[in-house]
Amino acid sequence: MHGIDVLAMRRMAAQLAGALFLWWLLAWGLARALITHAPLARADAILVLSGSGSYVERTHHAALLYSSRLAPTILLTDDRLKGGWSAREQRNLYSVERALDELRANGVPLSGVVVLPDVVSNTHDEALAAGRYADRTSLRSLLIVTSAYHSRRALWTFRRELGPRGVVVGVDPVAPGQQTPGPLTWWWSRRGWRDVAGEYVKLAGYLVRYH
16 A cells, blocks of 8 residues: 555656646746847947836846947937935936936946937837837837847837838847846746736737737
8 A cells, every 4th residue: 555655656746747847848938939039230229118127137238239339329218107216316216217327327428318208108109109209310220128028029019110111120138037037937936927927918918909
């Protein structure tokens, strides 16, 4: 009887290990499927998408691209959301102000940054704001910088909006693992479920609403 129990426990352990391995592969695949790259050798501008929880990684990446002379201008969008307290300013800074500070701290002069005037609340709004900017300038190529798991939806949205205007759109996402969890471990954290599982919900909603 004891021998049968041991065998049963071993079979259960093997089945559990197999199920966990399959889940790990599925979770990794789901995360990787959200990440896309569409590099541009040269662009008229780099657009850093808003994200109060990810502005550090996004602005640092944009500053590196700017320093490599990929584009002469960095565009920022303004979601009018406030972040933490600033001892220097004695107030809560807006996310776009924090993004400006990060760019400046990483070697980008303020003369190289343009804050789009439209207040945005989502990726679609940001694409509309970029479209209006293209209409009033000579913008013909745009490189988007955003977090990894947002890159596929962002590229689809911007190409849908700016493509008819003759603007070439690319995306250079920040590698996951900085402010966003890596593909192997995203499901261990609440942030990961928001960034990966939540992104699939948003992607499906965009495909239905804006197709």
